[in-house]
Amino acid sequence: MSQEPSLFQKVSAEVFDFHRFFEGWYNAATADSIDFGRCERAFGRAFHMIPPTGRVFDRAETIELIRANRATFQGNFTIEISDIRAGYETADTIVLTYIEAQSRAGKYSRRQASALFTASSSAPNGVEWQHLHETWLQMPET
Known part of the structure; x- marks a missing residue:
């Protein structure tokens, strides 16, 4: 009998998998082989994001921003x-921090991210992004 992954394991997998989505x-x-629906399923209905610029994006604005940046690189975009x-952390909610x-x-650039996730059986990896806040550790080189 296999054990259900912990909430931390689910959100960790989601962070890695979602950033692989962005690379593709x-x-x-x-880009043509990537299912954009995966992106839409990842965000909770009340999702909002604050990128390093400080602007607040709601769910619809975030999805449109991602959609608009489709195929903008020629194999020279990576994320670590x-x-x-x-x-x-509670039974179904967790705050996670990571460096991107x-x-x-x-x-090159680096950012510190803080994200709030909730459990959701219909979302990729069983968790939904509810909030994301990023701040620069290293701004993009000019």
Whole structure:
């Protein structure tokens, strides 16, 4: 009998998997093979995001932003996730922090992210993103 993954294991898998989605969606060579519905299923109905710029995006604005950036790179966009840590946690809610390092056409940046997830059987990896807040650790090189 296999044991159900912990909430931390589910959200950790989701963070890695969702960022692999971004790499595929943003790459012109692979974008056609990526299921955009995966993105829409990942966000809770009240989701909002605060990127390092400080602007607040609601769920619809976030989805449109991601959709609009489809195939904008030529295989030169990568994301590395590290230092995943759990914060506050209940049976179905968890706050997670992690570091996201991006390479966009040779320009590097790093950001600290804090995300709130809730359990959802219909979402990828069994968890929905409810809130995401990012801040620069290293701004993109110019």
